[in-house]
Amino acid sequence: QVQLVESGGGVVQPGGSLRLSCAASGFTFSNSPMHWVRQVPGKGLEWVAFIRYDGSSKFYADSVKGRFTVSRDNSKSMLYLQMSSLRVEDTALYYCAQERTDTRHLPFDPWGQGTLVTVSS
Amino acid sequence: DIQMTQSPSSLSASVGDRVTLTCRASQTISSYLNWYQQKPGKAPTLLIYGASTLHSGVPSRFSGSGSGTDFTLTISSLQPEDFATYYCQQSHSTPRTFGQGTKVEIK
Numbered sequence: 523q524v525q526l527v528e529s530g531g532g533v534v535q536p537g538g539s540l541r542l543s544c545a546a547s548g549f550t551f552s553n554s555p556m557h558w559v560r561q562v563p564g565k566g567l568e569w570v571a572f573i574r575y576d577g578s579s580k581f582y583a584d585s586v587k588g589r590f591t592v593s594r595d596n597s598k599s600m601l602y603l604q605m606s607s608l609r610v611e612d613t614a615l616y617y618c619a620q621e622r623t624d625t626r627h628l629p630f631d632p633w634g635q636g637t638l639v640t641v642s643s
Numbered sequence: 644d645i646q647m648t649q650s651p652s653s654l655s656a657s658v659g660d661r662v663t664l665t666c667r668a669s670q671t672i673s674s675y676l677n678w679y680q681q682k683p684g685k686a687p688t689l690l691i692y693g694a695s696t697l698h699s700g701v702p703s704r705f706s707g708s709g710s711g712t713d714f715t716l717t718i719s720s721l722q723p724e725d726f727a728t729y730y731c732q733q734s735h736s737t738p739r740t741f742g743q744g745t746k747v748e749i750k
Binding site: 559566568581584622626627628629631633 | 674675676677679681685686687688689692693694696698730732734737738739740741742743744
């Protein structure tokens with residue numbers, strides 16, 4: 523079945539770096555645009571980043587632009603989010619999500635279970 | 644950026660009630676509106692896409708409508724498993740903004 527599994531979360535000090543990974547299985551990853559979405563515990567969803575199926579186009583939320591970098595390795599069916607210059611306000615549960623391209627409305631489905639990033643001194 | 648505003652922020656309802664949630668976009672998004680359900684401790688799951696198309700496996704008591712800037716999600720007869728937080732999201736343009744969510748609680 524289609525599955526996304528995030529990893530790499532943890533506790534990091536302000537100003538530090540962390541790389542999140544998302545392992546995809548059960549679908550043709552190399553054809554799928556992908557997104558990162560985050561959620562502060564108890565709060566709403568915030569879109570973070572997008573990467574085109576071939577990695578040729580990337581977009582970021584203003585809140586992370588210049589600090590986060592999304593990338594992918596289609597040979598390994600892996601999605602990544604390199605986070606640097608981390609701030610306390612980056613503390614959140616980070617989800618990866620597949621963008622469905624079988625409809626022009628491009629919803630996110632499925633989502634991974636999330637990996638928690640805590641930025642604290 | 645397109646702002647998405649959901650109302651109410653929360654509501655209390657009983658099993659069997661008809662419930663309507665609202666989502667408004669700050670500019671027209673045609674039918675590029677998706678709804679997600681999130682239960683406590685779980686990842687969001689897709690409910691409806693294109694404003695009104697039910698995702699595979701979603702019960703028919705859920706329905707969506709609207710176009711342009713105003714959208715609704717209706718649950719015709721609330722079931723115990725429907726108590727959750729519901730988010731709308733626009734897919735008209737990037738950034739793919741979400742509403743702040745509507746939490747449906749048990750009365």
